[in-house]
Amino acid sequence: KGTFYVWAPVPEGMDCVQFVARVLEEAHVAVTPGTAFGAEDEVKRFFRISFTLNSKRLEEAMERIGKLKF
Numbered sequence: 457k458g459t460f461y462v463w464a465p466v467p468e469g470m471d472c473v474q475f476v477a478r479v480l481e482e483a484h485v486a487v488t489p490g491t492a493f494g495a496e497d498e499v500k501r502f503f504r505i506s507f508t509l510n511s512k513r514l515e516e517a518m519e520r521i522g523k524l525k526f
Contacts, residue, residue, distance in 0.1 A: 460507040463490070467526035471500045483520035
């Protein structure tokens with residue numbers, strides 16, 4: 457089996473560590489901060505999410521994240 461990932465930007469004014477912590481705490485969705493994949497300043501503006509879950513679970517996760525106010 458293969459895995460697909462999305463490398464997505466975090467909201468303006470946040471770094472990826474802040475974003476990932478808030479998503480986990482408030483939406484109960486685990487995503488990975490960009491800093492897990494490099495030390496460059498550029499990666500601080502991104503997070504990664506995996507598409508290995510079934511589509512229903514993935515849709516639920518995206519809805520939870522979408523309800524957060526940044």
